[in-house]
Amino acid sequence: MKKVVQVGKIKVGEDAPVSVQSMLNCSSSDFNACSEQIKRLKSAGCDIIRLAISDDNDIECAKMLIKEFADVPLVADIQFDYRLAVKCGEIGFSKVRINPGNIGGEDKVRLVADACRANGVAIRVGVNGGSIEKELESKYGSGAKALSESALKGVALLERFGFYDIVVSAKSSSVMTTIETYRLINKQCDYPLHIGVTESGGEGMGNIKSAIGIGTLLADGIGNTIRVSLTGDPVKEVYAAVDILKALNLRDYCEVVSCPTCSRCHYDMPKLASEIGELVKGVEKRLKIAVMGCVVNGPGEAKDADIGIAGGSEKAVIFEKGKITANLPFDKAVAEFKQKVGRLIADVC
Ligand code: SF4
Incomplete structure (x- = not known):
């Protein structure tokens, strides 16, 4: 010491x-x-x-x-x-x-x-x-x-x-x-x-x-x-x-994890990841939010996230602490996801 x-x-x-x-x-x-x-x-x-x-x-x-x-x-x-x-x-x-x-x-x-x-x-x-x-x-x-x-x-x-x-x-x-x-x-x-x-x-x-x-x-x-x-x-x-x-986890913050995307991704994931990044900017609490490109790997890869979204061609799933909690048409899923992220931040701040 x-x-x-x-x-x-x-x-x-x-x-x-x-x-x-x-x-x-x-x-x-x-x-x-x-x-x-x-x-x-x-x-x-x-x-x-x-x-x-x-x-x-x-x-x-x-x-x-x-x-x-x-x-x-x-x-x-x-x-x-x-x-x-x-x-x-x-x-x-x-x-x-x-x-x-x-x-x-x-x-x-x-x-x-x-x-x-x-x-x-x-x-x-x-x-x-x-x-x-x-x-x-x-x-x-x-x-x-x-x-x-x-x-x-x-x-x-x-x-x-x-x-x-x-x-x-x-x-x-x-x-x-x-x-x-x-x-x-x-x-x-x-x-x-x-x-x-x-x-x-x-x-x-x-x-x-x-x-x-x-x-x-x-x-x-x-x-x-x-x-x-x-x-x-x-x-x-x-x-x-x-x-x-x-x-290095030496400062608390809200981490946004997002995949690099590949041909399995069928939506504008970088745009959504950047919007979520803006939404959580400045939050000094330890949270993890995942924005993933596809349902094939997304929910599994990001199972330790507090909340995440993984898109399909027409639908997307929301998952919370490893469990899928919604499977909705894509636009509805994104709106619901943003609302849930907003509530999560309000709860911890
Ligand atoms: S989560 Fe899906 S879209 Fe993203 S890199 Fe992995 S397989 Fe590709």
């Missing part, structure tokens, strides 16, 4: 739900642009939001954002400049992300740790494939061993300064290296892990790499907070992250 770290109102670690993170990609000194993205990320289901802090203009804007969005934990992402990290520890951020190996020396890390400790701010030790400590890279190359050691060295340094509210990440753009790295870290430390595949690309391959990397680790019980890194609108990262959690 991992230690728990408080990040604003969100607990990360122990048996707390796996939280979803994303990062702003607009200018961190543009208050309006940041506000708009934060609102969109929040409504998409993002629990923790990070922004890069690169200068004092960003700091001034961050102060206003922290005031405006007191209900969402904001995280400062710092590269190299310890003075900015210290300021971020003092102005109300919930967490500061640094790579202790590139913040300018141990004495600087101590100053950041002191500022964060004094203000109840967590620190994420965040190492990426591109920022492994030189010494470790020449010893182990750029793989999992170097990444994990680099992150653990940063953790040990913070501990030396009496700082323990630590979250750890060590990401690679390689799925296999990411998985191997986190497995190594998981064996060696009790701090909560922020997991993700970095620079995974755009939608499509980026979603697949993230789903495999994050999903494999979560299925093994590794990972307490996740970020899907995609090129483009960060809101899409949140949709993908939430879907990964749903697929």
Whole structure:
């Protein structure tokens, strides 16, 4: 069991739900642009939001954002400049992300740790494939061993300064290296892990790499907070992250299962599946609804569904928890099915 770290109102670690993170990609000194993205990320289901802090203009804007969005934990992402990290520890951020190996020396890390400790701010030790400590890279190359050691060295340094509210990440753009790295870290430390595949690309391959990397680790019980890194609108990262959690039963939702169709399907099943998907969108209860292409295989294949429909050429059957409960002309069956789905949702919500 991992230690728990408080990040604003969100607990990360122990048996707390796996939280979803994303990062702003607009200018961190543009208050309006940041506000708009934060609102969109929040409504998409993002629990923790990070922004890069690169200068004092960003700091001034961050102060206003922290005031405006007191209900969402904001995280400062710092590269190299310890003075900015210290300021971020003092102005109300919930967490500061640094790579202790590139913040300018141990004495600087101590100053950041002191500022964060004094203000109840967590620190994420965040190492990426591109920022492994030189010494470790020449010893182990750029793989999992170097990444994990680099992150653990940063953790040990913070501990030396009496700082323990630590979250750890060590990401690679390689799925296999990411998985191997986190497995190594998981064996060696009790701090909560922020997991993700970095620079995974755009939608499509980026979603697949993230789903495999994050999903494999979560299925093994590794990972307490996740970020899907995609090129483009960060809101899409949140949709993908939430879907990964749903697929692993780590978030309750109404699942719509539908078959791929084949020549036995004689109705516009993709259209009905998409209509049912819209009907149940946003339902946060564990339900399973099946839309199947034919009566030959449909009811049997989806017998564990709470309710399902399987179409024939003129008629369709409705089945509930494995039992056929109606056999009606097709249009009537579809109308009846939609009504029943509506009632089922109303009952559980
Ligand atoms: S449920 Fe029927 S239509 Fe769908 S793939 Fe299976 S056999 Fe084909």
